[in-house]
Amino acid sequence: MGKEKLLLIGNGMAGVNAIEHLKKLAPDKYDITIFGAEPYPNYNRIMLSYVLAGDTKQEEIYINDYDWYEKNGIRLYTGQRVSSIDPAAKTVTSDGAAGPMTTSYDKLVIATGSNAFVIPIPGSQLPGVIAYRTIRDTELMREAAKKYKKAVVIGGGLLGLEAARGLLNLGMQVEVVHIGDCLMERQLDKTASKLLQTSLEQQGMKFLMEKSSAEILGKERATGLKFADGTWTEADLIVMAVGIRPNVSLAKEAGLDVVQGITVNDWLETSAPDVYAVGECAQHRGVAYGLVAPLYEQGAVLAKRLAGVDGAPYEGSVVYTKLKVSGVDVFSGGQFIEDAETKAIRVHDDWSGIYKKVLVKGSKIVGAVLFGDTSESTRLMQLIKSQADITKMEITKLLQESGAEGGGGGGTEGMVAAMADDAVVCGCNGVSKGTICSAIRECGLTTVEGVKDATTASRSCGGCKPLVAALLKTTLGDEFDAAASAKASICGCTTLSREEVVAGIKEKGLTHVREVMHVLGWKEPEGCSKCRPAVNYYLSMINPSTYKDDRTSRFVNERMHANIQKDGTYSVVPRMYGGVTTPSELKKIAEVAEKYNVPTVKLTGGQRIDLLGVKKEDLVPMWTDLDMPSGYAYGKALRTVKTCVGADFCRFGTADSMGMGIALEKKFERLNTPAKVKMAVSGCPRNCAESGIKDMGIVAIDGGWELYAGGNGGVKVRAGDLLATVKTEQDVMEYIAAYLQYYRETGNYGERTSEWIVRVGLDHVRGVVEDADRRRELCERMDEALAATKDPWKEAVETAAIRKDLYEVIETAK
Numbered sequence: 070m071g072k073e074k075l076l077l078i079g080n081g082m083a084g085v086n087a088i089e090h091l092k093k094l095a096p097d098k099y100d101i102t103i104f105g106a107e108p109y110p111n112y113n114r115i116m117l118s119y120v121l122a123g124d125t126k127q128e129e130i131y132i133n134d135y136d137w138y139e140k141n142g143i144r145l146y147t148g149q150r151v152s153s154i155d156p157a158a159k160t161v162t163s164d165g166a167a168g169p170m171t172t173s174y175d176k177l178v179i180a181t182g183s184n185a186f187v188i189p190i191p192g193s194q195l196p197g198v199i200a201y202r203t204i205r206d207t208e209l210m211r212e213a214a215k216k217y218k219k220a221v222v223i224g225g226g227l228l229g230l231e232a233a234r235g236l237l238n239l240g241m242q243v244e245v246v247h248i249g250d251c252l253m254e255r256q257l258d259k260t261a262s263k264l265l266q267t268s269l270e271q272q273g274m275k276f277l278m279e280k281s282s283a284e285i286l287g288k289e290r291a292t293g294l295k296f297a298d299g300t301w302t303e304a305d306l307i308v309m310a311v312g313i314r315p316n317v318s319l320a321k322e323a324g325l326d327v328v329q330g331i332t333v334n335d336w337l338e339t340s341a342p343d344v345y346a347v348g349e350c351a352q353h354r355g356v357a358y359g360l361v362a363p364l365y366e367q368g369a370v371l372a373k374r375l376a377g378v379d380g381a382p383y384e385g386s387v388v389y390t391k392l393k394v395s396g397v398d399v400f401s402g403g404q405f406i407e408d409a410e411t412k413a414i415r416v417h418d419d420w421s422g423i424y425k426k427v428l429v430k431g432s433k434i435v436g437a438v439l440f441g442d443t444s445e446s447t448r449l450m451q452l453i454k455s456q457a458d459i460t461k462m463e464i465t466k467l468l469q470e471s472g473a474e475g476g477g478g479g480g481t482e483g484m485v486a487a488m489a490d491d492a493v494v495c496g497c498n499g500v501s502k503g504t505i506c507s508a509i510r511e512c513g514l515t516t517v518e519g520v521k522d523a524t525t526a527s528r529s530c531g532g533c534k535p536l537v538a539a540l541l542k543t544t545l546g547d548e549f550d551a552a553a554s555a556k557a558s559i560c561g562c563t564t565l566s567r568e569e570v571v572a573g574i575k576e577k578g579l580t581h582v583r584e585v586m587h588v589l590g591w592k593e594p595e596g597c598s599k600c601r602p603a604v605n606y607y608l609s610m611i612n613p614s615t616y617k618d619d620r621t622s623r624f625v626n627e628r629m630h631a632n633i634q635k636d637g638t639y640s641v642v643p644r645m646y647g648g649v650t651t652p653s654e655l656k657k658i659a660e661v662a663e664k665y666n667v668p669t670v671k672l673t674g675g676q677r678i679d680l681l682g683v684k685k686e687d688l689v690p691m692w693t694d695l696d697m698p699s700g701y702a703y704g705k706a707l708r709t710v711k712t713c714v715g716a717d718f719c720r721f722g723t724a725d726s727m728g729m730g731i732a733l734e735k736k737f738e739r740l741n742t743p744a745k746v747k748m749a750v751s752g753c754p755r756n757c758a759e760s761g762i763k764d765m766g767i768v769a770i771d772g773g774w775e776l777y778a779g780g781n782g783g784v785k786v787r788a789g790d791l792l793a794t795v796k797t798e799q800d801v802m803e804y805i806a807a808y809l810q811y812y813r814e815t816g817n818y819g820e821r822t823s824e825w826i827v828r829v830g831l832d833h834v835r836g837v838v839e840d841a842d843r844r845r846e847l848c849e850r851m852d853e854a855l856a857a858t859k860d861p862w863k864e865a866v867e868t869a870a871i872r873k874d875l876y877e878v879i880e881t882a883k
């Protein structure tokens with residue numbers, strides 16, 4: 070007897086995943102044919118967001134290449150669309166690359182996915198309007214970004230925001246039009262949604278909220294978008310990301326039961342005999358899913374059914390999502406809005422921008438929203454899925470920081486140990502605990518990277534990484550290379566530590582951010598808001614004279630050279646060396662403040678004048694009129710050198726503190742550092758300039774100067790340590806140059822000197838700066854770094870391209 074004929078319609082993620090499972094369970098049971106309307110082998114649609122952003126190539130997202138089909142004896146027709154199903158005759162007809170065909174089947178699986186919803190408004194079919202779903206859509210957007218300037222993304226859901234971030238990366242100005250007042254309202258509560266909006270705004274994304282699109286403007290091509298309230302906005306490219314609709318037309322025409330999706334039972338059977346449906350096109354117990362994890366769970370059940378292997382039915386999934394590519398950590402799982410039966414446990418740390426909420430019903434967790442720190446997402450998801458009783462757990466520990474144990478009765482390791490072998494550990498790639506454990510044992514794997522290469526677990530969003538690490542530990546016991554896995558990576562996008570990244574850049578001669586991420590094997594090809602600015606800094610520190618700053622890897626303040634305020638305006642702080650000014654400078658500042666209607670003028674703690682409430686379009690004209698250097702009040706750089714009046718005027722003063730402050734500020738201004746650096750110079754030990762709480766505090770003493778290092782007057786107050794006592798002004802300059810350069814070369818990005826000096830040790834730093842040879846070498850490298858700096862305000866005033874890219878105001882809704 071010949072093999073049974075199994076036919077799959079849809080060469081997408083869900084259908085092919087079910088076939089992969091089936092091939093493992095019953096390799097020879099079926100003669101398999103797959104029809105795919107798209108002209109590619111099966112690919113990872115999730116990764117399109119990375120392809121759009123330019124960090125992953127199309128070929129890299131193929132899950133199974135053509136060889137896989139051939140090796141597994143699967144007949145694949147790509148570019149071949151099935152046009153009808155005849156369930157009575159058990160045939161399908163198709164047309165496309167292989168010509169018109171009728172093919173018979175014994176068993177049929179429909180996995181046609183969804184169609185992106187296109188709002189049926191006038192102009193929606195114009196060139197320049199794209200619904201984002203496929204490789205082709207991604208290519209069209211990338212091509213448009215080369216020619217055009219402004220994109221409007223309709224829809225502030227997961228897809229819209231990932232598309233918007235990708236288009237920003239491609240250099241477009243991006244506005245997101247959202248119908249409601251909260252982004253990602255299908256996943257987030259109001260608080261998380263607002264935090265997300267603020268964070269994305271800081272990246273340069275613009276939002277038009279509560280806008281209903283009424284018409285796409287343009288004759289030959291889209292030129293703008295008009296709203297129901299009569300306002301409009303210009304657009305060269307319009308991307309629709311307003312949800313999906315299950316692709317059910319074939320099933321409907323064939324007379325199958327269809328509501329929203331194709332109705333299936335717990336075995337993925339449709340209303341027609343021998344016809345199954347899986348993936349986004351299927352509707353199970355009233356739900357049509359739009360994320361891969363549930364679809365892979367369905368695929369595993371379907372594969373067993375088709376293989377004739379006993380297994381549990383599919384009873385529905387608890388969904389969870391993470392926003393990708395945006396550089397913001399956002400997670401939502403299960404129920405995310407409170408109701409009468411739920412109680413919420415919340416942590417909201419405004420300072421660190423972290424918000425966490427867990428919803429509890431009775432004694433069980435039913436949902437969670439995490440913003441800013443999603444390290445607990447996998448663990449919380451396991452607790453939700455396993456319906457764990459949390460009455461004996463320490464509730465606050467459920468929201469503890471990453472890496473800490475507790476709360477879960479044995480932590481992550483206890484949790485993975487309790488998981489069944491067929492429980493899915495990596496939802497994105499549908500990899501079970503059993504598969505990972507076998508790979509660890511059979512292939513001798515010892516690292517998360519190794520598991521990824523062997524099984525694909527952790528290949529996509531990376532959320533399962535802690536579970537994979539825990540599985541390594543529980544499977545290998547003492548053999549587990551804990552040190553390798555636990556070393557502090559610079560962020561979740563890579564397993565590499567700061568030292569490894571810096572060494573990699575030096576050894577391989579890497580010169581730009583994307584190259585570093587690509588060559589050093591970043592897990593998240595796009596990086597995130599933690600690693601991108603860090604890598605940008607390390608590159609500039611290593612190659613100061615040749616490195617071209619990657620502005621897109623900087624936070625908005627550093628990109629704009631002005632601090633953005635909570636109302637979207639900016640603050641302008643001109644440099645005043647040593648906090649010393651003149652009547653004419655003051656007059657100029659006053660005139661500029663009046664001319665540009667600056668609402669608030671304030672003296673800062675660092676002895677500067679802060680012009681607050683400046684409009685973006687006024688920044689460059691103001692800098693032109695001021696004709697003063699940037700005060701770097703926004704930067705990871707030398708901020709201010711505060712001084713007391715010193716010996717020239719004060720009767721206690723033993724040295725010219727103002728002169729010293731001015732000289733220091735003139736030497737080190739514009740220097741980029743791992744975190745902000747503040748200095749102060751006091752003319753005697755009375756210390757009126759508060760030198761004891763600065764990154765570098767200088768105090769005049771009889772016959773010399775004392776240098777205090779690692780002080781901080783901020784959140785964690787720390788008194789500086791006496792680093793050295795020196796005699797001359799020349800010594801002061803040299804010691805400080807060596808100290809700052811050593812900090813630049815060994816500090817973690819974002820680490821203040823107060824933390825750095827504790828980490829590396831005062832004695833060690835003292836030893837370095839006291840060593841004349843090392844001091845000289847450090848000073849030479851410092852000089853090289855200083856020689857490469859430019860005043861950013863002057864640069865903007867003199868460079869049309871910078872003004873256009875950064876400070877031109879986009880016409881928004883009128």
Ligand SMILES: Cc1cc2nc3c(=O)[nH]c(=O)nc-3n(C[C@H](O)[C@H](O)[C@H](O)COP(=O)(O)OP(=O)(O)OC[C@H]3O[C@@H](n4cnc5c(N)ncnc54)[C@H](O)[C@@H]3O)c2cc1C
Pocket residue numbers: 078079080081082083084104105106107114115116117118149150151152180181182183201202203228316319347348349350358359360361362364391393497530
């Ligand atoms: C940019 C983007 C990012 C995403 N990111 C995530 C994420 O981070 N996490 C997540 O969980 N989900 C994500 N998703 C959603 C996820 O990709 C889908 O849930 C998943 O791909 C659905 O799988 P499927 O097989 O049901 O449908 P699809 O992957 O769409 O596959 C269906 C296939 O069937 C083909 N087809 C349709 N009709 C016919 C026909 N008549 N004949 C032949 N072939 C046909 C289609 O061409 C398509 O190739 C993302 C989606 C997009 C677009």
Ligand SMILES: NC(=O)c1ccc[n+]([C@@H]2O[C@H](COP(=O)([O-])OP(=O)(O)OC[C@H]3O[C@@H](n4cnc5c(N)ncnc54)[C@H](O)[C@@H]3O)[C@@H](O)[C@H]2O)c1
Pocket residue numbers: 188223224225226227228229231246247248249252253254255280281282310311312313358359360390391392393
């Ligand atoms: N990271 C991820 O998990 C990820 C990423 C991308 C896509 N996806 C999936 O792909 C599918 C498509 O994503 P999506 O974001 O399009 O779907 P969605 O339904 O999740 O979001 C659509 C958004 O568009 C908004 N909207 C609807 N009509 C609108 C209109 N006329 N104007 C402005 N806004 C409007 C909605 O309020 C909603 O926020 C979903 O299933 C999603 O889960 C997931």
Ligand code: SF4
Pocket residue numbers: 713714715716719720721722723726751752753754755756757758
């Ligand atoms: S620190 Fe000393 S020199 Fe400076 S103002 Fe105070 S008392 Fe005078």
Ligand code: FES
Pocket residue numbers: 494495496497498526527528529530531532533534
């Ligand atoms: S859960 Fe996304 S990569 Fe594993």
